Amino acid sequence: MTLLRKLSLLLTFYRNFWLANTLITLMCCFLLWEYGQSIYKVLFCLKAFTLFIIYQYIRSYKKNEFYYYQNLGLSKTILWTYTFGFDILAWYFLLSQTNKLR
Amino acid sequence: MTHLLELDSIRLSFGSRVILSDVFMKCNTGKITGLLGRNGQGKSCLLNIIYGELKCKDKSIRFDHTPIANAYQRPDLLRSLPQFNFFPTFLTLQKVFDDFRLDFSTFEKRFPEFALKQDSRLSTLSGGQLRFVQTYLIVRAESQFALLDEPFTHLMPLQIEKMIELIREEKVNKGFLITDHLYQHIVGLSDDLYLLADGRTHLLKDPARIKELGYARF
Numbered sequence: 001m002t003l004l005r006k007l008s009l010l011l012t013f014y015r016n017f018w019l020a021n022t023l024i025t026l027m028c029c030f031l032l033w034e035y036g037q038s039i040y041k042v043l044f045c046l047k048a049f050t051l052f053i054i055y056q057y058i059r060s061y062k063k064n065e066f067y068y069y070q071n072l073g074l075s076k077t078i079l080w081t082y083t084f085g086f087d088i089l090a091w092y093f094l095l096s097q098t099n100k101l102r
Numbered sequence: 103m104t105h106l107l108e109l110d111s112i113r114l115s116f117g118s119r120v121i122l123s124d125v126f127m128k129c130n131t132g133k134i135t136g137l138l139g140r141n142g143q144g145k146s147c148l149l150n151i152i153y154g155e156l157k158c159k160d161k162s163i164r165f166d167h168t169p170i171a172n173a174y175q176r177p178d179l180l181r182s183l184p185q186f187n188f189f190p191t192f193l194t195l196q197k198v199f200d201d202f203r204l205d206f207s208t209f210e211k212r213f214p215e216f217a218l219k220q221d222s223r224l225s226t227l228s229g230g231q232l233r234f235v236q237t238y239l240i241v242r243a244e245s246q247f248a249l250l251d252e253p254f255t256h257l258m259p260l261q262i263e264k265m266i267e268l269i270r271e272e273k274v275n276k277g278f279l280i281t282d283h284l285y286q287h288i289v290g291l292s293d294d295l296y297l298l299a300d301g302r303t304h305l306l307k308d309p310a311r312i313k314e315l316g317y318a319r320f
Contacts, residue, residue: 005201007182007203008201010198012190012193012201015192016190046195056160062190064184064186064187064188065188065189065190066188067182067184068188068189068190069186070153070174070175070177070182071174071177071181071182071188071202071240071243072177072201072202073175073176073177075172075174075175
């Protein structure tokens with residue numbers, strides 16, 4: 001499978017929850033701006049908890065759609081690893097930028 | 103070159119209830135293998151086990167004599183049509199055809215009822231249309247074998263005829279394992295026919311055995 005094709009499918013999967021994840025990341029940035037570095041631990045817990053909720057939601061309500069990606073060569077492990085990996089990196093990057101600007 | 107899919111030694115139980123205990127099947131490319139069975143006999147479970155989606159203690163699934171446990175990682179070998187809608191419905195028809203590397207215009211020419219719908223989201227299609235598109239993509243997409251779980255569900259008789267014609271055409275390229283309760287179609291379509299009863303597969307040389315094994319009266 002070409003990289004471009006894989007990326008396109010990962011983006012399709014990410015469309016299921018990008019909005020919720022982006023809102024949570026922005027909320028984390030806002031909280032960091034307001035309260036400073038002392039709440040890093042809380043922000044990490046918040047992000048981990050919301051990712052868990054999203055994971056459970058997709059696993060319960062969108063489980064049939066995994067067949068779509070599997071039929072195209074992407075396993076569940078690949079889908080979760082890449083999308084959550086990207087999301088956590090984006091979260092970390094935005095928090096560090098917020099901290100610099102503060 | 104023909105390819106072979108073999109399965110045996112499959113044992114599946116839920117608690118104390120044994121679902122599958124003595125399963126043996128062979129599918130070849132260039133052939134359609136039908137699988138019949140009453141509700142709850144484990145047909146869908148068996149297809150899920152072959153695909154690797156359902157784990158079970160004992161199983162032996164071989165493609166050209168090579169054991170492959172998680173066939174879902176190999177769409178070049180096997181694709182699977184489950185009995186429910188599995189497409190993200192926010193996608194357009196064009197997008198799903200691109201994902202499966204199939205040409206929408208060929209599909210549109212053959213099935214004019216879908217003409218000019220390439221930019222329509224799947225959510226705008228009826229249940230029957232959506233099922234037809236999903237089945238078409240699994241039947242046509244490149245692979246050695248395809249598992250079709252109730253491909254005729256939600257289809258109207260005319261669509262069923264078209265789908266049967268399509269499967270017959272495509273069997274020169276791949277092997278099919280099909281299960282559906284519209285057994286007359288399965289009997290007519292299959293080169294080899296199995297019936298799943300009491301956890302065992304029975305190879306039916308004579309379709310009259312369908313009655314003997316208590317699946318249908320005719």
